[in-house]
Amino acid sequence: MGKNYMPEVAKMLGVEIGEEFDILYKDGTATEIGPFKFTNETILDCDGDELQCWRLCCLLTGEYTLQKRPWRPKEGGWFYHIYGNGGGVTAKFFNFNNVYDLALLNMGNCFPTKEAAKAAVLEMLEKFEEIKKGVRE
Structure with missing residues (x-):
């Protein structure tokens, strides 16, 4: 063969x-x-x-x-996301019915590795500031 x-x-x-x-x-x-x-x-x-x-x-x-295709966490799988202060955290993606998980996914705040999350800190902090502007007005 x-x-x-x-x-x-x-x-x-x-x-x-x-x-x-x-x-x-x-x-x-x-x-x-x-x-x-x-x-x-x-x-x-x-x-x-x-x-x-x-x-x-x-x-x-x-x-x-x-x-x-863009990376997406799997149900029950682990991923990284960025907190509002720029700190990274690992979390378990529960399912596609969980509002918190969907919100993170929708704003692009789900990363397959710690390195990918660290590389996205500045971009995520900018997104957070844009969201805050709408709330403060």
């Missing part, structure tokens, strides 16, 4: 195994059956079906492009 190149192909295209992405046509619109994700053996569409080989060929030849 030959070597399986799927992990290398995923890395070459800029995604990790299991990371969701969309496939874009030449005009920049997304295909109708995304998101997709690589496994160690294949590429799956949103229904868990294997991707048709011609789509992979179009990705490899540059006819289609791949666009990563």
Whole structure:
């Protein structure tokens, strides 16, 4: 049996195994059956079906492009967010019905790593100040 190149192909295209992405046509619109994700053996569409080989060929030849989906915390998973004073904190994302979690997600205050949260402190503090302006008027 030959070597399986799927992990290398995923890395070459800029995604990790299991990371969701969309496939874009030449005009920049997304295909109708995304998101997709690589496994160690294949590429799956949103229904868990294997991707048709011609789509992979179009990705490899540059006819289609791949666009990563923004990171989102998973229900029950851990993430980092920034407090109003600029301090970072880790928290558990309970679910998509929790108003507090949804508010953090909506304002872009959910980060996969401590480093990503630290890098966003200034941006988040600016957002907080904009929100405060509306409250103080």
